[in-house]
Amino acid sequence: MPKYDPKVIESKWRKIFGEKKIYEPEIDNDREKFFTTVPVIYPTGLLHLGHLYTWTRADIYARFMRMRGFNVLFPQGFHMTGGPMVGMSLRLKNREKKAVDMMKDQGVSDEEIEKFSNDPIALGLYFSDTYIKDFDAAGMSIDWRRLFILSQTPQYSKFVEWQFNTLKRLGLIVQGTHPVIWCPKEDTPLGDHDRLSGEGESPLKFSVIKFRMEDYILPVGTLRPETMFGVANLWLNSRIAYKKLTLDSGEEWIVSGEFARKIRYLLKTVKKEEDFDVSSVMGKNAKNPLNGADVPVFDADFVDGDAMTGVVMSVPMHAPVDFVYANRSGALEKLGGRPKKIIDVEGEENLVEDAIKRFGETPEGLDKATKYVYKKEFSSGILNTNCGKFANTAVDKAREKIKDLLREKGSYEDMYEPSGAVVCRCGANGVVKLLENQWFIHYSDRELKEKMLRAVEEMKICPEEVRVPLVSAINGLEDKAAARHGGLGTPLPWDKNWLIEPLSDSTIYMAYYTIADTANKMRPEELDDRLFDYVFLGKKDSSPYPDEAEKMRKEFLYWYPVDMRTTAKELVPNHMVFFIANHVAIFDRDKWPKAMSINGWLVVNKQKMSKSKGNTMGISEAVESYGTDSVRLIATASDGIDDAEWDTSNINTVYQKIETLMDLIEILDDFKGHKKLIDKYALSKAARITRDATEDYGNMLLRSAVQRTFFDGVQLLKEYLELGGYNGETLRELIRRIVRLNHPIFPFVTEELNSAMGGKELLEGGKSWPEYDEREISRLIDSEVEVVRNTISDIRNLTKILKISPKKVRIGISKPENFDLYNRIVEETKNTRNANEIRKKIRSSSKLADKLLKNPNRLPENGLDHDTETKLFEETKESISRIFGCEVIVESSDDDKAIPGKPALTIS
RNA sequence: GCAGGGGUAGCGAAGCGGUCAAACGCGUAAGGCUUAGGACCUUAUGGCUCAGGCCUUCGAGGGUUCAAAUCCCUCCUCCUGCACCA
Numbered sequence: 001m002p003k004y005d006p007k008v009i010e011s012k013w014r015k016i017f018g019e020k021k022i023y024e025p026e027i028d029n030d031r032e033k034f035f036t037t038v039p040v041i042y043p044t045g046l047l048h049l050g051h052l053y054t055w056t057r058a059d060i061y062a063r064f065m066r067m068r069g070f071n072v073l074f075p076q077g078f079h080m081t082g083g084p085m086v087g088m089s090l091r092l093k094n095r096e097k098k099a100v101d102m103m104k105d106q107g108v109s110d111e112e113i114e115k116f117s118n119d120p121i122a123l124g125l126y127f128s129d130t131y132i133k134d135f136d137a138a139g140m141s142i143d144w145r146r147l148f149i150l151s152q153t154p155q156y157s158k159f160v161e162w163q164f165n166t167l168k169r170l171g172l173i174v175q176g177t178h179p180v181i182w183c184p185k186e187d188t189p190l191g192d193h194d195r196l197s198g199e200g201e202s203p204l205k206f207s208v209i210k211f212r213m214e215d216y217i218l219p220v221g222t223l224r225p226e227t228m229f230g231v232a233n234l235w236l237n238s239r240i241a242y243k244k245l246t247l248d249s250g251e252e253w254i255v256s257g258e259f260a261r262k263i264r265y266l267l268k269t270v271k272k273e274e275d276f277d278v279s280s281v282m283g284k285n286a287k288n289p290l291n292g293a294d295v296p297v298f299d300a301d302f303v304d305g306d307a308m309t310g311v312v313m314s315v316p317m318h319a320p321v322d323f324v325y326a327n328r329s330g331a332l333e334k335l336g337g338r339p340k341k342i343i344d345v346e347g348e349e350n351l352v353e354d355a356i357k358r359f360g361e362t363p364e365g366l367d368k369a370t371k372y373v374y375k376k377e378f379s380s381g382i383l384n385t386n387c388g389k390f391a392n393t394a395v396d397k398a399r400e401k402i403k404d405l406l407r408e409k410g411s412y413e414d415m416y417e418p419s420g421a422v423v424c425r426c427g428a429n430g431v432v433k434l435l436e437n438q439w440f441i442h443y444s445d446r447e448l449k450e451k452m453l454r455a456v457e458e459m460k461i462c463p464e465e466v467r468v469p470l471v472s473a474i475n476g477l478e479d480k481a482a483a484r485h486g487g488l489g490t491p492l493p494w495d496k497n498w499l500i501e502p503l504s505d506s507t508i509y510m511a512y513y514t515i516a517d518t519a520n521k522m523r524p525e526e527l528d529d530r531l532f533d534y535v536f537l538g539k540k541d542s543s544p545y546p547d548e549a550e551k552m553r554k555e556f557l558y559w560y561p562v563d564m565r566t567t568a569k570e571l572v573p574n575h576m577v578f579f580i581a582n583h584v585a586i587f588d589r590d591k592w593p594k595a596m597s598i599n600g601w602l603v604v605n606k607q608k609m610s611k612s613k614g615n616t617m618g619i620s621e622a623v624e625s626y627g628t629d630s631v632r633l634i635a636t637a638s639d640g641i642d643d644a645e646w647d648t649s650n651i652n653t654v655y656q657k658i659e660t661l662m663d664l665i666e667i668l669d670d671f672k673g674h675k676k677l678i679d680k681y682a683l684s685k686a687a688r689i690t691r692d693a694t695e696d697y698g699n700m701l702l703r704s705a706v707q708r709t710f711f712d713g714v715q716l717l718k719e720y721l722e723l724g725g726y727n728g729e730t731l732r733e734l735i736r737r738i739v740r741l742n743h744p745i746f747p748f749v750t751e752e753l754n755s756a757m758g759g760k761e762l763l764e765g766g767k768s769w770p771e772y773d774e775r776e777i778s779r780l781i782d783s784e785v786e787v788v789r790n791t792i793s794d795i796r797n798l799t800k801i802l803k804i805s806p807k808k809v810r811i812g813i814s815k816p817e818n819f820d821l822y823n824r825i826v827e828e829t830k831n832t833r834n835a836n837e838i839r840k841k842i843r844s845s846s847k848l849a850d851k852l853l854k855n856p857n858r859l860p861e862n863g864l865d866h867d868t869e870t871k872l873f874e875e876t877k878e879s880i881s882r883i884f885g886c887e888v889i890v891e892s893s894d895d896d897k898a899i900p901g902k903p904a905l906t907i908s
Numbered sequence: 909g910c911a912g913g914g915g916u917a918g919c920g921a922a923g924c925g926g927u928c929a930a931a932c933g934c935g936u937a938a939g940g941c942u943u944a945g946g947a948c949c950u951u952a953u954g955g956c957u958c959a960g961g962c963c964u965u966c967g968a969g970g971g972u973u974c975a976a977a978u979c980c981c982u983c984c985u986c987c988u989g990c991a992c993c994a
Contacts, residue, residue, distance in 0.1 A: 042994070084994065180992070191993050202991075204909095223909095371909085378909095419909090438992090469912050469989080476911080481992045501992060573911095573989060638921085641913085641988095645920065649934060656948070704922085707932060783927085794960055796951080801958050826927095833926065834974045857975060860927030897960080901927095905960075 006627025043127035048616035050609030056635035082502035089120035182433035198422030221308025237303035246272035256310025289411035460595035507582035673726025709741035812893025812904035823863035
């Protein structure tokens with residue numbers, strides 16, 4: 001019968017915590033508040049351990065702060081905005097086998113599946129119910145009174161309307177066109193989840209430059225407008241079909257058949273389309289719109305009708321493909337030799353030719369060469385004197401200037417194509433469509449970005465390494481389309497045809513938590529902009545407000561801002577950025593978020609835990625097998641944003657150590673020894689653990705924290721006993737520390753241990769975090785105990801080598817004057833580690849000095865003490881004698897082998 | 909393409925200028941305990957030694973320093989993110 005039975009202990013304390021309503025905090029002006037959140041979650045399937053990782057981390061922090069006396073608020077809501085639930089529902093409706101199986105695997109009945117296939121909300125509500133149970137089972141200290149569901153709780157929808165009206169008032173809502181990957185067959189945006197292939201591809205902007213020839217236009221597609229001065233000729237491919245398009249501007253464009261199809265999605269109206277035979281233009285001249293030069297059109301089979309417009313300009317001196325093809329096809333001869341170079345790169349005379357030599361003329365080699373040349377020229381190229389007024393302009397600058405000039409002349413347009421092939425689930429090839437009249441949040445606003453950067457600067461970020469990607473995400477932030485037509489969501493208040501999109505309605509909802517308990521009980525129509533303006537911004541006019549207004553205002557002022565937001569790393573470049581942006585846009589500076597904590601994923605055999613991979617474990621299953629406290633160990637699986645391996649093998653160790661603690665607590669009263677040096681050591685170590693662990697918890701370094709508090713902590717107990725510690729008071733203090741320091745991670749069993757030790761107050765009740773006194777920490781005693789440990793290990797080695805079982809061990813402590821010398825040398829290493837310099841300083845030529853100075857790098861940072869060392873060995877000699885089963889004599893020694901910190905050993 | 913982060917023992921993972929052959933965990937081996945297995949406890953686990961010692965290592969190659977896994981440069985190599993999608 002095991003001593004430690006998690007089930008019994010956990011249900012006991014769960015009940016007590018619930019009765020005390022510890023997780024349902026109210027305003028308390030005598031206590032400092034701490035408000036922590038984790039993002040809302042989509043209930044489209046059962047929760048698994050992978051999810052729990054983030055929440056447990058947040059919960060541990062919440063409990064840590066509670067123990068330190070803070071009034072902690074930890075709410076949780078759900079998200080039903082957007083496509084995921086509608087998508088799942090649709091897949092069930094279509095009886096997609098994978099979707100149906102997934103539901104059945106999760107214990108959903110046929111009847112319910114039928115219901116879900118017509119009602120996505122029912123699906124969401126079904127799973128969100130299981131989430132609440134699972135979060136509770138996993139010991140989350142969540143205040144469920146404040147629960148709400150994004151885009152479903154009508155009161156919350158009023159809040160989102162207020163958010164958008166406020167953004168609009170602030171000038172942060174703009175309207176414009178926006179490119180998206182589009183399915184031409186289904187006439188809908190083609191999100192990553194809807195793609196058969198081409199996940200991650202996005203619209204790529206390219207330049208169209210109009211070369212004129214007779215009455216029509218040859219629209220060249222290019223990514224490098226800066227090479228316009230070096231155009232030798234144009235390439236068309238007589239093997240593919242071309243069309244002549246008459247646009248509503250009256251222009252006639254010659255483009256590939258493929259592009260003729262795609263251009264219609266790019267806001268171009270095609271009035272007339274006819275076949276066009278490009279052989280009629282081969283050899284004729286077109287006009288370079290930048291410098292008016294005549295450039296001939298040549299035939300080239302490498303031109304791909306599917307890439308850009310199907311009209312390509314040839315820049316042989318700056319594009320490997322052009323160079324090779326111009327040579328092979330004899331185009332160079334027709335042109336009368338090599339064209340001029342127009343971009344210089346320092347130290348590169350023949351960049352293109354060298355690149356071709358280096359990578360070869362195979363298609364793959366040319367591809368590499370092209371990338372190489374583009375990169376070189378873009379990063380360090382400068383336009384030369386062949387470029388008229390653009391001479392001496394760096395390529396990146398010249399590119400924009402040339403675009404502007406061409407645009408002025410009416411010879412330039414931006415166009416888009418997918419950055420790679422995209423295929424829709426329906427089988428159609430994706431194109432880029434420009435959406436008109438789309439509503440954007442104006443995240444690219446300069447002032448807004450500056451405020452965001454300021455907010456991030458002041459923000460505590462755990463781990464600190466996330467700051468760099470966060471700042472770069474902010475710098476690269478563009479306007480974000482904030483509304484869409486499909487899925488679930490709150491209608492845009494001023495244009496009800498659009499629904500507010502998920503990432504946009506989930507940016508400041510944490511403010512709503514502060515008032516949720518009150519607001520959720522009100523009628524939605526009471527929650528108008530005027531009320532919210534008062535509650536959140538303090539803007540008040542003289543007309544009457546609902547009775548709840550004052551209460552809500554107080555709640556918001558007390559709880560806000562968010563003190564800690566915990567989430568997984570994939571949300572950093574999107575949600576976290578928008579979260580910050582909307583806060584700094586809408587709220588006063590003292591309401592900006594204070595800290596964020598980012599973690600990786602929980603992985604199994606290096607694979608992310610996910611339902612589709614089938615490598616998940618359900619919460620109730622895990623809790624059933626291991627107990628809540630042990631399952632919570634997942635939160636300590638990794639520090640930083642690296643992925644964390646779910647490893648159950650140390651759960652056994654945890655059980656074992658907990659039982660050790662239980663055993664010791666039972667017999668605490670039997671320890672009646674005096675306090676000795678080893679007591680001083682144990683307390684020093686415990687103080688150090690307390691100090692370091694407090695810092696670890698504060699920085700969300702939970703792996704390190706559990707290492708110190710639990711594994712090192714229990715190890716310390718064993719060490720204390722092994723080295724002859726026998727004082728009940730010390731032991732009690734050590735256990736008291738260990739129990740408290742571990743409570744955030746193991747809230748139930750530590751509460752049990754605390755009460756077993758006679759603790760009357762709940763650890764969970766607050767102000768239970770252990771203090772420590774810096775003066776308790778003694779480096780000297782730590783070092784001297786290490787000397788004892790090393791000596792024991794040396795004795796062991798020696799007996800092994802000598803192959804004897806010792807009868808007598810003499811431990812010869814070095815003489816006091818040697819300690820003086822030793823300490824002087826150690827002191828000197830603070831200035832230098834140069835052996836000769838130290839020798840000069842200490843002016844000693846003793847053998848000991850020689851030995852120590854042989855490698856000054858190996859000297860420790862702090863000194864030793866003769867009396868302490870002697871006394872410690874005297875005190876521990878009984879323990880040593882017990883280990884080796886022999887007599888142990890501690891004496892002073894003249895032997896050269898006796899060095900401070902390394903006594904001479906004589907074994908017989 | 910742009911941006912960011914890595915490469916340390918059989919594995920996971922600390923260390924981020926000096927007490928470092930490298931914490932801790934897993935794995936492996938031996939011993940103890942046990943009717944047996946498991947669990948647990950002890951010890952060992954880079955190489956060579958065997959009176960407490962020596963040598964070699966932290967992706968590769970250079971450099972800075974009295975001192976580098978740690979700082980700088982080059983190269984190789986592996987991840988991750990890039991927007992309307994949560």
